[in-house]
Amino acid sequence: ISSIAENNIWPGTGVYAVSKAGLSTLIKALAVDYGDRGVRSNVVSPGDIKTEMNFETAEAHAADRGIDIDAAWAEMVTSVPLRRWGSSDEVADVIAWLLSDASSYVNGATIVVDGGKSNVQVMSKAQLE
Template sequence: MSGRVLITAGASGVGRAMAEAFDAAGWQVWVADVDPKALGDCPSHWMTAEVDVSDEGAVAGVFEAIDAKWGGLDALCANAGIAGPTAMVEDVTLKDWQTCLSVNLEGAFLCTKHATPMLKRQGSGAVLITASTAGQYGYPNRAPYAAAKWGMVGLGKTLAMELGPHGVRCNVICPGSVEGPRMEGVLQREAAAKGMTRDQVYAGYASGTSMGRFVEAQDIANMAVFLASDAARLVSGQVIAVDGHTVNPDPKL
């Protein structure tokens, strides 16, 4: 199957891996990202847009452009997110809390809100929300992030119920710890907060999975392409972890 896909935060990291995987599978790719430099590094045959997903006007504009250019959309990957602060809840500022929820949860809401009329009109399509295993377990020192990701899981399950009668599926992908710069920042901040080394924190995260390792962006991308395809035509309302099987989300070292 090929189709038309929009990927938010698609110019780098997990989103970039998704974009490349959809491209390789023959899909037309539209990448939205807040980073103009990363967008400039995207292949010339991709459509691109500089967008802050917490800005409803900007989000609406992307979907208007997609409708005008493509006349529809077959898959939305609501992938944009930020890590938020690493701190005990009493040390989290309201501003940091609001920023984390605004990008993660409200960003997913705005993208799905503006994609829905197009998807319902054509009577088909798939919505994929990138949450996190932090949306399945408690996550000490990451209260805003966990709250946002739990909210995204609830959003995804509700969308599956609302959109299913219109032939549209919605699933939530929950990555575990993903190798890359973003997770490196989390490791460094958590090490500082806990008085540990970065390698100790890394080992703790890895030992919390039955497979004993971090996942890679390509693992998430492979799942996204599958869930958007006809091979997953009756998979909806699911929360699917790609994490090497988390057995202890907060291992003590």
């Protein structure tokens, strides 16, 4: 599991982004090196998924903006074309598909599960100031 952060970097997330990019590159290398042995390696890159990590982010966002937690959740997802948070079950469904025979010819792929967010250009902190 990686993250769309490997290609979408926000202020203060550089180390996290580098770790996810490194993981994705490793998985792709494994796909090349071990594909001839029947080993498939793929990356799932979630976006805005309602997880414990994002609960902490929502609380911080609410405090920074002086709004309640529900408003923070709503604001944080405005850059997602589907205009909602994803669930861990939706990510698990993609993983289950990758583990099934239905994906038997998928190797070295990155499957993005982000409601379309990585297709949207989000302005950087510098652009907003």
